[in-house]
Amino acid sequence: MGNAIWLYLYLLIYTERKTGLVRRIIKTIQKETGFSNRTIYRHLNRLAYHQYITIIESRPILLIRIEKWKEFSKQYKTHEINEKTNSFKN
Numbered sequence: 598m599g600n601a602i603w604l605y606l607y608l609l610i611y612t613e614r615k616t617g618l619v620r621r622i623i624k625t626i627q628k629e630t631g632f633s634n635r636t637i638y639r640h641l642n643r644l645a646y647h648q649y650i651t652i653i654e655s656r657p658i659l660l661i662r663i664e665k666w667k668e669f670s671k672q673y674k675t676h677e678i679n680e681k682t683n684s685f686k687n
Contacts, residue, residue, distance in 0.1 A: 617662055649664055
């Protein structure tokens, strides 16, 4: 996968937490990452080939679905520390 991982991490930052979709303009990606247009498309194709992403639309705005996305939920349990015994409880 190589340097495409950096573009993948960039996309994760801008992913909608509930849907796993990313909407970005190529010029914005260029400005924020410093990658050339050619490099961005090469990395996108590599990520799609390895099934990390699916490109839904490519112009004028990129619409990308992050594969294997799990929605963030506020219903997960947080662990609390029992101050007397210094141990975790659910």
